[in-house]
Amino acid sequence: MEKTVLTGKHFWYGNIAIAEGAITAGCRFFAGYPITPASEIAEHISKRFPEIGGLIVQFEDELASMAAILGASWAGAKSMTATSGPGLSLMMENLGLGVMMEVPTVVVDIQRGGPSTGLPTLTAQGDVMQAKWGSHGPYEIIALSPDSPQEAFDLTIRCFNLAEKYRVPVILLASETVGHSAGKVVVPPKDEIELIDRKKPTVPPEEYLPYKPDEDLIPPMAHAGEGYAFCTTGLTHDENGYPDVSAEAQEKLVRRLNDKIRIHIEEIVDVEEENMEDAEIAVVSYGQVSRPAKRAVKMAREEGIKAGSIKLVTIWPFAENVIQKWAKQVKVFIVPELNYGQIYLEVRREVAGDSETVSIPRMGGRLITPQEIYREIKKVSEK
């Protein structure tokens, strides 16, 4: 019996849900290096892949792991790695190569406290800005953040779909508390799960230009060994894939790499809004912090305070239109997060002085409680 999609109800840790989400999405190549608190993903895939014909390699480091998932994707596999902050830092090198070569792949980051070795076993959300621009150079990337095992499962599938569609590495920005909390995960029947595959060339090999984009700015992708004799490079290149180290080529290529994400921002960005219709105070949150945030909003509503919740499911590209829209109505945005105000600054930038913005920063190590967020809402409402 083929056990690829485990349709039914399960009680899974977030990390297991991510591994099963990847398998459901069609991931058949995993490369990684052990790291707390992400190792359970590789451990689960090690058990599962031999049953379903996937290949998992525990590489010598994260540099190799990230390189290998790019190679695997070029050979036609859906590929993934999973790590935490220190590993993500090492992966930045080839994440940049993935952006430049336009390789669909998924990088899971189970965030822990940093900087450096920080808090290996405790939660944080400190990698938000690293997920955006951790590799050098100007680029756009996609990152999603789950708040529960169920959402970890669902968003892992979406990460693969986005990676395939936009030909870009996609980051699942989870955290220790998501990876290590257990909950109900419902896996739908296989035929109810939408899966997207990368665009393939429609022209014969002699007419194929590997970096000639379609109207959506995304070039179709040939795989190694299909007879297209394409070449690809991390250097700035032309539509042939040949190095062209000129300012003109850089302008054309890098602008497109950014624009192929920017022009699709409406399609990529996903937010969940609650109690926003008449909200004067909005709590903007993401990942596991959105759970205490929603609870705090509910507590405030019970007190008659006009509070609402905006949960960012998509972290990057940033939900700029959403924040700009609500800034016309909302008087104060409160941003609780497990860092020193990374998304807070994004919110403040989009609000552009139209509303007040308040940060609730925690350096990590523990979650923010509903009471802490509620107290801030209360304080703001009494001003």
Next chain:
Amino acid sequence: MNHKRIGGEKPQELHPMEGWLRSERMPHIWCAGCGIGPTLYAWVRALDRVGIDKTKVVYVSGIGCCGRGSGYLDVDGFHTTHGRAIPFATGIKLVKPDLCVNVISGDGDLFSIGGNHFIHACRRNVDLLVICTNNFIYGMTGGQLAATSLRGDYTTTTPYGNVEQPFNTPHLADASGAVYIARWTSIHVRLLEESIAEALRMKGFRYIEVLSPCPVNYGRRNKLPGVFDTTEWFLQSSVVRHGANTSEVQIEKGKPIILGNFVKREKKLSYYDELKKLEEKVKGAAEAEE
């Protein structure tokens, strides 16, 4: 296949291996006297001789002068990051085991920044052919010290001479478990071609070191200033000793350079074969349970 690529004209006089080259991209970036060209020539001749389908050939390179090679050959070419050609190639090979995956890169790429990947790929016996063009120097960045620079060598970062012990790369490959190990120079193109052909017919991690002149950034600083001076040194000092003990092939100034096909280990399962064998075992056990 006649690609309608943008820009560039085919030269009037065609190269003998025209079918394998993107000749519209010529001239290449390499300096006069460089050993990379002859090495690639020997490689494509060997591919041709062994009769490998061009559409199944994959060329993965890292960064440096040698890294640019993957853009000059008319096969699927991947110019990756510094030192990561081997793990990148591993990903390709495991997903498409029928492809002939080759890593051709420099000594800095494979043994300094990529040294860890090299020994681990040897250990796993990943089915790759790895060719290192060793020119004892960082050529592209302007002649800095390499992990293969000889003791006493002058480089831009060792202006008073190198005090470090260089890698003996065949010995490193041997200790790490490579199934085929050879060393030639870019002057010995026929013998190199034969060695590459032999390696192409085998499975598993195969390593060939090709000593390669860099007149501009190595020779010029090390009393070998002319275009052919390093070539002359190779010709004068080389001794072919097939099956030599790799612990005894360290390159030292003033001593013979030992070339040859050193190691050939047969019947060792490749990494992919091991993984598939394991998969069969797991699936068999699951079926028995049902």
